[in-house]
Amino acid sequence: MSELKRVRVRYAPSPTGFVHIGNLRTALYNYLFARHNGGDFILRIEDTDRTRYFPEAVENIINTLKWAGIDYDEGPVKGGLHAPYYQSERLKIYKEHTDFLIKEEKAYYCFCTAERLNMLRREQKNQKLPQTKYDKYCLNLPAREVSKKLNDGIPYVIRLNVEPEKSIRFNDYIRGEVEFSGNTIDDQILIKSDRYPTYHLANVVDDYLMGITHVIRGEEWLPSTPKHVLLYEAFGWKKPIFAHLPLLLNPDRTKLSKRQGDVTVEDYIKKGYLKEALINFIALLGWTAGDDRELYDLNELIDVFTLERVNKSGAIFDIEKLNWLNAEHLRKKSDSELIKSLRNELNKSKYSKLQLSDEYLKKVTDSMKERVSFIKEFYEKGFYFFEEPVTYEETAVRKGWKGKQSEEILKKFKEKINQLENPSRQDYETVLNDTAAELNTGKGNIIHPLRLALTGVSGGPGIIDIMFIIGKEQTIRRIDSITEKLR
RNA sequence: GCUCCCAUCGACUAGGGGUUAGGUCAUCACUCUUUCACAGUGAAAACACGGGUUCGAAUCCCGUUGGGAGCGCCA
Numbered sequence: 001m002s003e004l005k006r007v008r009v010r011y012a013p014s015p016t017g018f019v020h021i022g023n024l025r026t027a028l029y030n031y032l033f034a035r036h037n038g039g040d041f042i043l044r045i046e047d048t049d050r051t052r053y054f055p056e057a058v059e060n061i062i063n064t065l066k067w068a069g070i071d072y073d074e075g076p077v078k079g080g081l082h083a084p085y086y087q088s089e090r091l092k093i094y095k096e097h098t099d100f101l102i103k104e105e106k107a108y109y110c111f112c113t114a115e116r117l118n119m120l121r122r123e124q125k126n127q128k129l130p131q132t133k134y135d136k137y138c139l140n141l142p143a144r145e146v147s148k149k150l151n152d153g154i155p156y157v158i159r160l161n162v163e164p165e166k167s168i169r170f171n172d173y174i175r176g177e178v179e180f181s182g183n184t185i186d187d188q189i190l191i192k193s194d195r196y197p198t199y200h201l202a203n204v205v206d207d208y209l210m211g212i213t214h215v216i217r218g219e220e221w222l223p224s225t226p227k228h229v230l231l232y233e234a235f236g237w238k239k240p241i242f243a244h245l246p247l248l249l250n251p252d253r254t255k256l257s258k259r260q261g262d263v264t265v266e267d268y269i270k271k272g273y274l275k276e277a278l279i280n281f282i283a284l285l286g287w288t289a290g291d292d293r294e295l296y297d298l299n300e301l302i303d304v305f306t307l308e309r310v311n312k313s314g315a316i317f318d319i320e321k322l323n324w325l326n327a328e329h330l331r332k333k334s335d336s337e338l339i340k341s342l343r344n345e346l347n348k349s350k351y352s353k354l355q356l357s358d359e360y361l362k363k364v365t366d367s368m369k370e371r372v373s374f375i376k377e378f379y380e381k382g383f384y385f386f387e388e389p390v391t392y393e394e395t396a397v398r399k400g401w402k403g404k405q406s407e408e409i410l411k412k413f414k415e416k417i418n419q420l421e422n423p424s425r426q427d428y429e430t431v432l433n434d435t436a437a438e439l440n441t442g443k444g445n446i447i448h449p450l451r452l453a454l455t456g457v458s459g460g461p462g463i464i465d466i467m468f469i470i471g472k473e474q475t476i477r478r479i480d481s482i483t484e485k486l487r
Numbered sequence: 488g489c490u491c492c493c494a495u496c497g498a499c500u501a502g503g504g505g506u507u508a509g510g511u512c513a514u515c516a517c518u519c520u521u522u523c524a525c526a527g528u529g530a531a532a533a534c535a536c537g538g539g540u541u542c543g544a545a546u547c548c549c550g551u552u553g554g555g556a557g558c559g560c561c562a
Contacts, residue, residue, distance in 0.1 A: 293511095
């Protein structure tokens, strides 16, 4: 019998802080896999560590997914057939399952204190044992003593009774057959003394109960997968398919972490990265369709994404390529989207008090689109569309400002501009040409000082466009201004 | 230390027995634009090393080296 079960995958973050960029990629791959296969994508909150719980984190997780356009089928807020989706609300379920394991003698109560455990570890290290492991002391406690301690309310944990085995093997979708030598697996804690489950227990139980078919997660989980395999076997459950994703790395090839740059999605949102670019970029970090295509939107990714084409080796998060993608996606945006985004950024900037029409902003975006990578840069690089230049770039002055000569050329030019009535682009161009002809000089002798006067810098859109955008009054004002300042 | 994973230009990657080892970002040059960008053209740039298998290995196998991850009452 072929088992063509409906694909069900999950993203299971723990709410300890802002969403890490690596976790976003895990969420994305799960989402793409689910959508590509017409399956379900589930969001489950792994909030079993009360010490690290961070209340705003759940909200941040949900908002981040929403921002990215990754929608889940079941999970917090939305609910679903397998609710609750907060592990902290599933304590009863975990207890039932450990009760079963204890009855089957596959798990046992352990009353050892943290002090004893620490001492044990220290001893084992001193003895240069290859690995520190729990010594199963409590496994051999007489049943009567166990009940007594339980009745007396002595704190306890529940441990899995791991039988020494030769080896544990499983098939990883991305890495193929993986084999772990036995005897290295500890009697892992299933239930902590605060009655909350550990990750190992909770994720196995929930994945099974929620009908998860593929566990797609980061490579950092690979070493603990044998524990999970053992648990599935202890319960007599069929394992899901595991797929361990390559890590996202710092430039020095260590696991992507702060200290070496921005690692939360929040950071990138704040810096003005487009969701289209970020999604496109992280999709390409560890995966390729196999062709030469670089630009994708979310739906296009869904069409072509397969787990088979996920790489095995870690990928460095290269900000340069992200920046390029950001520029590419920015240019693909429609005029109205661009105007809207720019207005949004403008409102948060020092230019927030300016009253600017859509028409004006469209002119700005049209002229600057090919020159920016970020929305912010429309007014950072193109500040002269929003304020008069107060200083003049030194190298530009040296190259383009020829003292008295420039002054007189601009004076002549200004007079002609002044006579213009509601000038069009063509009018500005005509004046430019006429001035050059009349003065019998090269156009460059007008353009360069003019650009300096109008913008204060040496680069930017065509000078005709700039005059047309800022208008006649500003053009004149700025010419007057530079002749005063550079005299 | 132990366990496991990984290894193609600086970065992301294609290729998976016979290729001038391809693309993209970044870099450099040229063209275009009297500026800057965009675009275009081109350059430089890689199969970690050693054995084996084979007529032939970047590709398959083994080893070495290097890198990474994990070894918590964290996830």
